[in-house]
Amino acid sequence: MxxxxxxxxxxxxxxxxxxxxxxxxxxxxxxxxxxxxxxxxxxxxxxxxxxxxxxxxxxxxxxxxxxxxxxxxxxxxxxxxxxxxxxxxxxxxxxxxxxxxxxxxxxxxxxxxxxxxxxxxxxxxxxxxxxxxxxxxxxxxxxxxxxxxxxxxxxxxxxxxxxxxxxxxxxxxxxxxxxxxxxxxxxxxxxxxxxxxxxxxxxxxxxxxxxxxxxxxxxxxPGELIARYSTREVLELRFAPDDQAAVEPQVADLAERVEALPDRLLLYTADGEAALAAAHTRGVRPVSSLVRRSTLEDVFLRLTGRTLVD
Structure with a gap:
């Protein structure tokens, strides 16, 4: 020992x-x-x-x-x-x-x-x-x-x-x-x-x-890291490739932070459903949306600016 x-x-x-x-x-x-x-x-x-x-x-x-x-x-x-x-x-x-x-x-x-x-x-x-x-x-x-x-x-x-x-x-x-x-x-x-x-x-x-x-x-x-470096929930919004950049400023204030990945925007927030409803009222229409719990992948993205499997 x-x-x-x-x-x-x-x-x-x-x-x-x-x-x-x-x-x-x-x-x-x-x-x-x-x-x-x-x-x-x-x-x-x-x-x-x-x-x-x-x-x-x-x-x-x-x-x-x-x-x-x-x-x-x-x-x-x-x-x-x-x-x-x-x-x-x-x-x-x-x-x-x-x-x-x-x-x-x-x-x-x-x-x-x-x-x-x-x-x-x-x-x-x-x-x-x-x-x-x-x-x-x-x-x-x-x-x-x-x-x-x-x-x-x-x-x-x-x-x-x-x-x-x-x-x-x-x-x-x-x-x-x-x-x-x-x-x-x-x-x-x-x-x-x-x-x-x-x-x-x-x-x-x-x-x-x-x-x-x-x-x-x-x-x-795992729980401590997620609590320290991420939010309780994440709202994932997927758009057609050419639309994503234009949408990002429209949703930036709906979350504590926004990560732009090549195929989607990640909105870090305590309440994903509320953020999604707010986006809809602003006329934001993603191809698909998903509200999920934060994971260690989100921690890694926050710390390094990259996903775990690049």
Whole structure:
């Protein structure tokens, strides 16, 4: 543990590749038992940070402790107590589902009997028991992702690192994966998740940092961040491409702020329906309109002037 009881603690953590600074002096603490998120677009520095925490990429500068240890000096000891789910599945396609777990368990020096019992438990957890003796190659993307997560748990890690865990999965597979991760958190496993999906961050993370350009631009719970940087509601107005610019001045005073995206105007307000009614009385006729709650996407747009997936 760090001096403050954190499982992961960083001060001025920096990663440079030649002239390029991927992570620009960030501070963070991850507490035991929480799901902690890094939210940001591709290239924000999330994966570079994760690789330093996973003790596979040395830091350029700054302080970092993981499980109370220094990755530079105690990397193997830390890695023995971590679970890592990389962005790309790196399963052995030639082996069966069960064999993938058995072989990986032996890397940790676990006995055959222990690995056999643990693998059976994890296959059940990942809902793959019926596919245990099938080869990996024909599995669906969601099944491969669940197997990669199951494999990362073979050593009963205290800390599980998940880099973009649901990229490329369909909605049903994502929700099933979220359920499995929620169960792990309930069982006391600390999760660190990188994602560029704001709904994933809202679903899974107790606390998160918003990263952009290698820096942390905000930190808090999803609810705190939305309350701090956005309004309760958002009115989305869509117009024909040539009409939007002319309409913006007409609605500017109907909201606390207005964001103009290429295909719509976003009006940030406490009462979206009232803003829509007021726009209608002024003769504003959008192609379509939508009143919704603010999300982390709105927080990111407020902080950076860009959407999460550009």
């Amino acid at each position: 760090g001096g403050n009881g954190a499982l992961v603690s960083a001060k001025d953590l920096t990663k440079r590749f030649g002239e390029f600074e991927a992570v620009k002096g960030i501070d963070l603490d991850v507490r035991p038992g929480e799901a902690f998120g890094f939210l940001g677009p591709n290239g924000a520095g999330k994966s570079s940070t994760m690789r330093m925490v996973a003790c596979v990429s040395p830091r350029t500068r700054g302080e970092l402790t993981v499980l109370g240890m220094d990755p530079d000096r105690q990397g193997p000891h830390i890695r023995a107590r971590l679970g890592v789910v990389p962005q790309q599945d790196n399963l052995d396609a030639e082996l069966t589902v069960r064999q993938n777990l058995h072989v990986y368990g032996r890397y940790f020096g676990l006995t055959k009997a222990h690995v056999r019992a643990k693998a059976a438990e994890l296959l059940d957890f990942a809902q793959l028991t019926e596919r245990a003796d099938d080869e990996v190659e024909p599995l669906s993307g969601g099944m491969k992702r669940r197997l990669t997560i199951a494999r990362s748990l073979i050593n009963d890690p205290e800390l599980l690192l998940l880099d973009e865990p649901t990229t490329g999965l369909d909605p049903q597979a994502r929700h099933l994966l979220w359920d499995r991760l929620f169960r792990l958190k309930q069982a006391g496993v600390t999760l660190i998740i990188t994602t560029h999906y704001m709904d994933e961050a809202e679903q899974l993370c107790d606390r998160l940092v918003v990263m952009d350009g290698g820096k942390i631009v905000a930190e808090g719970s």
